[in-house]
Amino acid sequence: MGGRQFVAILRKDLIRELRTKEMLISMFLFVMLAMVIFHYAFTVKESVDLTYFTGGMLWVTFIFAALLGLNRSFAQEKDENCLDGLLLCPVDRVTIFFAKMTGNLIFLAIIQAVAIPVFTVFFVKHGYYGRLPSFLLVVLLADLGICALGTLLATISMNTRARDLLLPIVFLPLIVPVLIAATSATTAIFSGGSEFGPLGAKLVFLAMFDIIFMVAAYGTYDFAIGE
Amino acid sequence: MILKRLLTAPALYAVAGALLAAGLLLAFLYAPTDTSSMGFSQKIFYYHAPIAECALLAFGIAFVAAILYLRSNDPKYDVLGMVAIRLGLLFSLLVMATGMIWGRAAWGVWWAWEPRLTTFLIVCLLYTAYFVLRQTVEEESRRATFAALFAIIAFVDVPITFFATRFMPAGLHPVVFGRGGGMPGSDLLAFFVSMIGMTLLLIAMLRQELAVEHLKEDLYHLKNRIGA
């Protein structure tokens, strides 16, 4: 039963987004514009090697792009009062959480599938293809953390007066650990440098973050989504 | 009865003040001057560290209050959580202030991206967001619920943030706080006296703030009764 409901919510969100594309388009435009802006912000003299900055650029961009998506994912439920319809259903609130989280994860991954190749072609001067699997693992683990915490906080903020204004204020300081770990892991991978410490520790750290906040959401989601 | 009177805010303030003064005297007159690179400026540690412990203690109290609120829906835990976070935020700002003074004296810059200091900077931003969140919810029970959720999430996030701040390329910043080396015995006495004093100060302030909040509540009901 829970599985069928999970699929139903996810399916509905995917159909909706693929039909209107409003979220994906705005996320995509944001990512591309951020890239251009970063280029001009960091190119302090001609032919600067931006490899060392690419990790930071990527993750700052992804976190803000994720914010756009997270806000949208609940705005549509709230706009037409559809949240009431969802809450009327005999569904575990946690199922709603995991379905929404998965949806946000998919949208973020779609954006990254376009943005990462573009960013790296433009900025990364070293070959990193040998380390591609570990890079993808970093992306997956960081995305999970962003979407787990983000979905929980988006649920809370949509129920407040400020709605989408509140989310960045509560989300950004909490997501800093993921930003730091993902950035430092990504920079290490792109530059091939060993001065960033072992990659394994960061992967374990990101995985722990994911687990902790999924458990936290599991325990508190009933309160977050409404009485 | 006597115990109860000793636990009132004024009595706690008196004891806390005495202990903090004693800690200060011990730190300057009794404890030896640090022989490592830190030197005399290390004295600020006797206040800096207790303040940091108190900030975390306050957030811990808010965390427990949040869990109790979600279990009972009793508004008194909401008030306790709010007051504790307010004080925790105040102590965190003091941690940053003392930390910056120390940094200036010890290695000549007002700010270094040192893990503990960075963590407290993020903590300040985090718990400021708590009050923004409270501002944006009008309905009281919902506000209390969301505030409790946030207090829980934030407190879980603090140690995680501290771990993350250490993911920096080695060698880019000096390792400043080598507390692992341990302190001479005479330092410990001054340190603990200050720490107990600071903790009592926190509790005294907590009690006073709670009393103020209760008075506000009473005032609200009185106003309601006369129809103001």
Next chain:
Amino acid sequence: MPEAADTAAAPSGAAPDIEVRELTKAFGRREVLRGISFDVERGGFLSIFGPNGAGKTTTLRILATLTAPTSGTVKVAGYDAREEAMPVRAAIGMISHSPLLYPDLTAYENLRFYADMYGLGDRDERIAELLDRVELSHRRYDVVRTFSKGMRQRLAIARAILHRPRVLLLDEPHSGLDPRAVDILDGLLAEIRSEHTFVMVTHSIQKGLELATQVLIIDGGKAVFASAGGVDPSAFTAVYREHVQEGSVA
């Protein structure tokens, strides 16, 4: 009522479908409900009247498990609304002034979504049957955004009765509809009247009394008038005036 009966086996057949005892609700310091009690028998139709802010919608939302009561007991279809929310949710359908439909999904996709959420076994047959019934079969593959308000409300009815709920909750279903849509809605309500137990919150005395087997007037969070039988419409306006001081909004 064979259709309504197979939703969920009630613990006891004789108990009323809705049982509310000493229900109170406070939003922080603001008391919205101050001790309301009523029963609705199987197949009954309760209309709740009252001025704005009297607590009508809150009562309905508590019955729907969307809001938690502060104290008192609420039983729907024999289940406690707080302790056994899941079977209560399976046993209720809700029609409110917003249709609770996703505008960017088609009529079929909307119903399919809810059918999956309620775990319907005969999903596609049931959807086809209901789309026929609300006369929207020809628009099944159109997105709801293109529907008129009346069409949306018809689809909302299909959504609400999709899982054959024992109890239907109606929150001012007529508000914002044009006269023709009101007629269609009334026709549909009359049609499904025998299949469900109803609770309706309304401002319209005429609409509220048409189908009601019992009425309740709430003012300031309290039940100020209750009648277990039908009420004579011509006398009711006077009754309402007598019990509700206009402007005494809580």
